[in-house]
Amino acid sequence: MNKASRQHPWSRVVIAFLISLLVTMIVGIVVHSQIILREISALGHEVDLGTRMSSTVSDLLVFAPVFGAISLALLPAFALSSFVSRGVNRGLRPVAYALSGWTAIYAAFRVIDAFAPMPVFLAGTRHWIDGLLVASAGAVGGISYSCLTKRFELRDITRPTITVVSAACSIWIVAILAASLTRPSVQSIAASSHSGLKVETLASGLPFPWSLAFLPDGRMLITERGGNLRMAASDGRVEESAVPIAPVSDFDVLGARLLDVAVDPEFMVNQSIYLSFSHALAGGDTASLVKGRLTQKGVEGAAVIFTADPGEQGASVSGGRIAFLEDRTLVFTLGDGFARREAAQDISNHRGKSVRLNRDGSVPADNPFVEKQDAALGLYTIGHRHPQGVAVDPRSGRLYSNEHGARGGDEINLMLPGRNYGWPITTHGIDYSFARITPFAELPGIESPLFQWTPSVAPSGMAIYAGAEFPDWEGDILVSTLRGRSIRKIEMSDGKPTGQQEVLVFDIGARIRDVRVGPGGGIYFLTDEEVGRLVRVSSAQR
Known part of the structure; x- marks a missing residue:
């Protein structure tokens, strides 16, 4: 052979x-x-x-x-x-x-x-x-x-x-x-370094900080994912001891992940603050909203006023951002939990939804789904994937949110009561495996995003700029990003993006978890790292 x-x-x-x-x-x-x-x-x-x-x-x-x-x-x-x-x-x-x-x-x-x-x-x-x-x-x-x-x-x-x-x-x-068989945008980008901006690290050593909120006197509340609530002075100095949170009997606070913090619109009267937690429930995870009074001793009288219903054993709900509307009701955002994304279209559960609640956790009588017998408690909007940021424009009262797509299709949405935001029927992204999620980017009867990023930037926190520090930015949307390690400034006109965005790049070498506008108009953000930082951005000309 x-x-x-x-x-x-x-x-x-x-x-x-x-x-x-x-x-x-x-x-x-x-x-x-x-x-x-x-x-x-x-x-x-x-x-x-x-x-x-x-x-x-x-x-x-x-x-x-x-x-x-x-x-x-x-x-x-x-x-x-x-x-x-x-x-x-x-x-x-x-x-x-x-x-x-x-x-x-x-x-x-x-x-x-x-x-x-x-x-x-x-x-x-x-x-x-x-x-x-x-x-x-x-x-x-x-x-x-x-x-x-x-x-x-x-x-x-x-x-x-x-x-x-x-x-x-x-x-x-x-x-x-x-x-x-059936079972029963193109945007113009301008990149900028921090020339013209003054960037200061006010505090460091915060283990994976997640959210930031300002008290009326200028002090700041900072949440850490591990469960600690921190108090910082107006100059950024963080107190050594965490703010004690009274035991919450509905779940183990020590084993939960602390996410967002929000201050009651009438804090000067009632000293109330709101915290969101992600914690175990029935073989999966869910999100709960806790209300308590902030005193010199800590957060007293902390009690769960809302817990998201995953809808089935072993399912999960993600998300957890809080925003107060003009009528002083609050909106709480909830993600689809990743496993069965179609649940975001099922109104019998809270996955991939937002809820609107009174400040005591009760449901407002004028909520959009309140007349539907099979609807989960408090539904406000449906069809979300993984909301990461939410903010109210102080001038117009409009509510905006951002959310993660999969591989592409990150969104900014104008949140309107009773609307469907499409996930997973419509999206501009594809799956992590590169497979198609849906053939539809837009459909009649489904709200299209005001703005979308493909490829993904992994948006996190969100704020609407209002202040004297950067007067030309008034009304623009600020979005912190995890993947982009930057802050995106979306130019707005009459409540809609103009298509222009500026990428504010800072030499920090870390993902940015949250962004807020301070009482004086300065921009504050938190880095997402084991030794997290509180950073302030102000104008170098002022």
């Missing part, structure tokens, strides 16, 4: 594996796309054939590298099948490779989920049945590999083999059909 003939079988194996990898990738992406589109249809927005095809083709082009990498799990699976199937009737080889391919892809999904920062990396595999449907692509790839690497005669194929192979092909066809 010459050298060329000895190499031929190996070249055929390599080519066969590459072809089977391509087949697995194509089949898996097509099935995954139909599952995602099925979920969109289930939310009441039918996907026509043209949109379905264009969305699937887009996934084939963009999602292919990720699914191709996942499909490399076939390599050890086929190697094992090759070893195990030696001496087995050649007609049974397709069965062995199909089963190993199917198992390998499904196992790869679960391993990735165990290490991914989100509950499920591929949204189309959230339910185990859907995961098996997508993983069936591995079975098709296994059959392809078997047929391409081993020549066999028709007489080698036994009747059981024909039955199993036919069943595998049928499963693939059913997978695509089942997946398709």
Whole structure:
């Protein structure tokens, strides 16, 4: 046997594996796309054939590298099948490779989920049945590999083999059909350094500070994610001891994450402040709103006035920003918890919603969903992903919020009562896996963002500028960013963005968690790090 003939079988194996990898990738992406589109249809927005095809083709082009990498799990699976199937009737080889391919892809999904920062990396595999449907692509790839690497005669194929192979092909066809069935802006950017701005670090050593609020006398309250509430003087000096918070019986404050802090509009009369916590509940996490009186002894009489309802066992609610409206009711923002994003469109739970409450936690009689018997308590808006900042324009009373998209599609929204902000039916972003979330960026009846970032900047805190320090910025929106490590100034006119944004870049080397405007018009922000800082920005000319 010459050298060329000895190499031929190996070249055929390599080519066969590459072809089977391509087949697995194509089949898996097509099935995954139909599952995602099925979920969109289930939310009441039918996907026509043209949109379905264009969305699937887009996934084939963009999602292919990720699914191709996942499909490399076939390599050890086929190697094992090759070893195990030696001496087995050649007609049974397709069965062995199909089963190993199917198992390998499904196992790869679960391993990735165990290490991914989100509950499920591929949204189309959230339910185990859907995961098996997508993983069936591995079975098709296994059959392809078997047929391409081993020549066999028709007489080698036994009747059981024909039955199993036919069943595998049928499963693939059913997978695509089942997946398709319905279950019962361009902005102009100007970057600037801190020339013309005076940047001062007022305090450091704050472990992962999350939020900042000013008291009427100029002092500041600062929350730390680990659970501490800090008091800082008007010059930024932070008291050594944390502000004690009276025990809250509804959950373990020591084991909870402290998020936002807000000061009552009538603080001079009632000394009330509000804190939001993220804490464990029924196998998942939720957010609660706590009210207490700030005295010289600490936060006294702290009590939970609202706890978000995830809607099902083990589900989670994220978010937790607080803002007071002109009528002195408050709005509390809540995220979708990442796991089942379609819950943001279900009014029976609080995931992906905002709520409007009276300051004692009761529901205002004029709330938009108050007449709906199946609506969760206090709903104000729906269809949010992960709200990070919320602010009220002191001149107009308009309520604005920002929220994270996935890979792109970060948003600024004008919050109006009873409106649907689209998630996950509409978004300008795609999934972390590069798969399409939805074919729709905008739809009638759904509020479009006033402003969006693609690629993502990971917005965090938010403020509306009002003050004498930077008079030209009056009414503009300030958004702190985690990924961008900057503050974005969005120019506003008559309550709408002009399309101009300025990136305020500071040489701090850290993510920025929150931004606020101080009583004198200075800008204050918190860095998101283990040794967090309180920083003030003022005009160098004043």
